[in-house]
Amino acid sequence: MRLLAPMAVLLCVIGCDPYAAWPExxxxxxxxxxxxxxxxxYEEVRWETEDWDPAEDLDLAGQYLxxxxxxxxxxxxxxxxxxxxxxxxxxxLGDGVRLSFAGDVMWLGENWAEFALPVADLLDxxxxxxxxxxxxxxxxxxxxxDLDLYTFNAPPEILDSLPLDVVxxxxxxxxxxxxxxxxxxxxxxxxxxxxxxxxxxxxxxxVGGRSIALxxxxxxxxxxxxxxDHELFVVPFGRLDEDVDLSGVGADIxxxxxxxxxxxxxxxxxxxxxxxxxxxxxxxxxRELVGLGADLIVGHGPHVAQPPELCHVNKPLAxxxxxxxxxxxxxxxxxxxxxxxxxxxxDTMQPTVPVQTGLIATVSLDPDVTGLGWEAVTTVRDDVRTxxxxxxRTEGAYVAEMRRLEFLLGKAWKR
Numbered sequence: 001m002r003l004l005a006p007m008a009v010l011l012c013v014i015g016c017d018p019y020a021a022w023p024e025x026x027x028x029x030x031x032x033x034x035x036x037x038x039x040x041x042y043e044e045v046r047w048e049t050e051d052w053d054p055a056e057d058l059d060l061a062g063q064y065l066x067x068x069x070x071x072x073x074x075x076x077x078x079x080x081x082x083x084x085x086x087x088x089x090x091x092x093l094g095d096g097v098r099l100s101f102a103g104d105v106m107w108l109g110e111n112w113a114e115f116a117l118p119v120a121d122l123l124d125x126x127x128x129x130x131x132x133x134x135x136x137x138x139x140x141x142x143x144x145x146d147l148d149l150y151t152f153n154a155p156p157e158i159l160d161s162l163p164l165d166v167v168x169x170x171x172x173x174x175x176x177x178x179x180x181x182x183x184x185x186x187x188x189x190x191x192x193x194x195x196x197x198x199x200x201x202x203x204x205x206x207v208g209g210r211s212i213a214l215x216x217x218x219x220x221x222x223x224x225x226x227x228x229d230h231e232l233f234v235v236p237f238g239r240l241d242e243d244v245d246l247s248g249v250g251a252d253i254x255x256x257x258x259x260x261x262x263x264x265x266x267x268x269x270x271x272x273x274x275x276x277x278x279x280x281x282x283x284x285x286x287r288e289l290v291g292l293g294a295d296l297i298v299g300h301g302p303h304v305a306q307p308p309e310l311c312h313v314n315k316p317l318a319x320x321x322x323x324x325x326x327x328x329x330x331x332x333x334x335x336x337x338x339x340x341x342x343x344x345x346x347d348t349m350q351p352t353v354p355v356q357t358g359l360i361a362t363v364s365l366d367p368d369v370t371g372l373g374w375e376a377v378t379t380v381r382d383d384v385r386t387x388x389x390x391x392x393r394t395e396g397a398y399v400a401e402m403r404r405l406e407f408l409l410g411k412a413w414k415r
Contacts, residue, residue, distance in 0.1 A: 018316035019328065029322050030283035033078040042066035046272045048219050048238030048301075054150070067274050071304065071354060075277035078322055083277065083307040085323030087410025090310050093373045096366025097208040099265070100125030103300045103343030103358035104133040104171075105162065106350075109144070111384040112157040115347060118388045119377045120163035122360045127207045129214065130346060131269065131300045132167040134158070137184035140177040150222060151176045156188040166205065168216045170198030170232040171269040171301070175224040182227060197267065200231050202252065204261060210367060213256035216267035217249060219301065237270035240281060250292040257293060262367040266294045271302040271342050274355070276408060278306050278341035283325075286339040287311065291327050295368045297339040298361070303350065305359050306342040307409050308372065313337055335368040347379045347387045353397045356380075357390055357405070362415070373415040376405055 026032070042063040047054065054061040074080070100123040108115055134152035141147055142155050152173050167189060174182055182199065189196050197203035198216035205212050219237040226232065237244055249266070256264050266289060272279055278286075278299075286297055290311050299306075311325040312318035314334045318326040325339070344358030362373040376390035378398060390402055406414065 021319055022316070023320065028320055029078040029082055030280035030287075033076045033280050036074065036076055039072075040066075040070075042070065043072040046238065048270075048272055049240055050220055050236060050238065051241070053223065068350065068355070069352065071352070072272075072275040075275075076280065079277050079280060079283075082322045083408075086309060086325070087307050087408075088412050089323075090308065090410060090413040091371040092413050093362060093364045093415070094366070094370030096364045096370050097127075097210050097212070098125040098362055098364050099207075099212070099296075100128045100360060100362045101298050101340070101343060102128070102130035102164065102346040102360055103305075104131050104303065104345045104348070105158070105167075106345055106348045107134045107144070107152040107154050108158065108347050108379075108385055109349050111386060112155050113160045115158075115385055116161040116163060116387050118386060119360070122375050122377065122389065123163045125362050127166065127205055127212065128164045129166045129267070129298075130162065130164045130168070131171060131267065132169055132185075132189070133171050133173050133300075135173070135177050135181045135185045136188045137177050137181040138188070139184055140181050147176070153177045153181065159188060159192050159194065162194075164194065166195045166197060166203055166214060168198045168214075168267045168269070169196050170216055170218045170234075172218060172220050172222045174199075174218070174232055175221045175227065179227040179229065182230060198233060202233075202256070204256065204259065210262045210365070211260050212365075213259075213261035213264045214267055215249070215252050215256060215264065216269075218269040237268070237282070237285065238272065244285060246285065246288055246292065249289060253293040263295045263365050264293055265296045265298060268297055268299045269301045270299055271306070273302050274304055275302055276304060276306060276354075278302075282341060283309070286341070287325065287327050290337045290339070291329050295335065295337050295365070296363055297337075298343070299339070299341045300343050302342040303345050303348070304342065304354050305344040305357070305376075305405060305409065308341060308361075309339045310369070310372075311337040311339060336370070338363060338369045338372060340372075345379070346377065347385070349379075349385070353378070353401045354404070357401050359409075372413040374409060374413055375415050376402060
């Protein structure tokens with residue numbers, strides 16, 4: 001982060017523009033970058049743009065299966081430089097209330113009621129939150145062969161294993177078994193005393209004397225019809241051919257503040273699947289959402305972990321450039337926000353170690369962000385599928401994945 005010289009600071013105190021050293025708005029990364037070239041065909045396929053149908057565009061669907069196997073490991077050169085510089089500056093956990101977040105809770109296939117028990121103690125925040133990326137309807141089939149392709153439904157017992165207090169229910173799989181399946185899922189979640197967010201409204205939770213608003217949104221519903229009697233807060237985050245309208249999210253943030261929220265957390269099901277870095281498209285949106293008032297953005301959906309950003313708000317010494325996320329807002333209030341672009345999978349049946357591995361992220365708030373912490377978990381199948389700490393696995397593929405994550409995420413905020 002580039003700092004103004006002391007003399008410049010003194011001059012600003014007596015009347016100059018404290019933002020005079022800032023570049024022209026929109027003239028720097030992530031608004032400007034060098035597009036990647038020489039990509040494999042599968043690296044360019046993105047379902048979340050919503051401009052093709054995998055049931056009809058079989059060639060693209062085949063490329064997407066290759067992307068599942070091989071992923072998209074790189075990014076524009078400016079993005080690589082940005083995150084390489086940035087991740088080392090992220091502070092470890094600090095003062096305040098601590099929230100722990102898990103990634104995508106996926107259809108697992110077995111061991112429903114016990115699969116997460118070995119990692120329960122890693123979710124040690126004052127509030128524990130995760131994305132439930134499967135319906136849990138007892139009234140619909142739960143075996144994959146009885147469901148359509150790209151369709152999930154897990155036995156409600158999966159909820160018994162989750163070391164969570166709040167689950168997000170709106171994502172691209174919310175309507176996999178229809179509106180009655182969505183309603184059955186809500187009933188099963190509530191029967192277990194779990195709070196939920198993302199259906200018909202957003203949760204606000206009192207933790208440690210603070211009011212935490214958990215506002216949640218999804219990029220789409222996998223092409224399925226929206227429910228007639230419920231709202232799922234769909235925002236087409238992935239579309240590249242149009243400006244994504246975030247005004248509704250801004251209105252929800254303002255309503256949460258008016259309602260007394262000390263901290264506003266956005267739970268976003270967004271991003272492009274199997275890509276190790278968030279596309280600059282999402283970095284731009286992340287800055288806009290922070291500018292609209294979000295203190296913390298927690299993303300999931302790409303099924304792999306992506307590096308985060310710490311964002312300075314109304315801090316003129318933090319000049320925006322590669323390596324620094326810094327924005328101005330009209331209210332002029334200085335604060336620190338964070339964007340966790342993707343936590344990856346909490347559990348999965350998917351085939352590669354990077355997809356089987358996800359993050360448990362803990363964030364300290366007082367009331368804005370004071371620090372972050374990450375730990376990695378992975379789904380393994382010994383006798384049955386179980387989620388375990390990645391650090392407990394000594395096989396070469398898991399050791400290599402830990403090293404990759406330490407490089408990708410940085411060690412500064414590793415717990």
